[in-house]
Structures are given as structure tokens and as C-alpha cells.
Amino acid sequence: xxxxxxxxxxxxxxxxxxxxxxxxxxxxxxxxxxxxxxxxxxxxxxxxxxxxxxxxxxxxxxxxxxxxxxxxxxxxxxxxxxx
Numbered sequence: 001x002x003x004x005x006x007x008x009x010x011x012x013x014x015x016x017x018x019x020x021x022x023x024x025x026x027x028x029x030x031x032x033x034x035x036x037x038x039x040x041x042x043x044x045x046x047x048x049x050x051x052x053x054x055x056x057x058x059x060x061x062x063x064x065x066x067x068x069x070x071x072x073x074x075x076x077x078x079x080x081x082x083x
Contacts, residue, residue, distance in 0.1 A: 012028065017077050019080060037062060
């Protein structure tokens with residue numbers, strides 16, 4: 001069953017964590033229900049490969065999260081499912 005997550009402006013600023021709870025970035029923008037993440041530089045290369053950001057615009061600092069990648073959204077964080 002596919003998850004359905006619609007992000008809102010209230011999600012801006014939330015930590016983005018991997019399945020173990022380690023912070024991998026922050027939500028910096030929400031546009032049309034999609035959250036954009038500013039990844040932590042120390043894990044950027046891993047995130048880029050695992051989340052399919054290889055073709056992302058190098059000039060951008062924020063990358064979209066696909067809803068299938070999200071396990072849970074809480075008051076404080078966005079937890080990724082497949083990381």
C-alpha cells in the first residue's frame with residue numbers, strides 16, 4: 001500500500017531523519033504539497049544516491065522528498081522509510 005503524504009507550510013523547519021533517527025537534513029520549503037530538503041553536507045552523497053537526486057540541479061540547495069520515501073511525519077520531524 002502506497003503512503004499518501006501531503007506536506008504543508010507547517011512542515012517547514014522540521015528535521016528529516018533516516019530510519020534509525022539520524023538527522024539527514026531539514027525541510028526548507030513546501031511547494032504544492034511537496035517538501036524540499038536541504039541535506040546535511042556530511043550525508044549528501046549517500047542521500048543523493050539513495051533518493052535518486054543524481055540528476056538534480058547542482059545550483060539548488062534543496063531537493064524534493066517523494067511521498068513513497070516517507071515513513072512518518074510527526075510534529076518535529078519527517079522520518080524516511082527506506083534509508
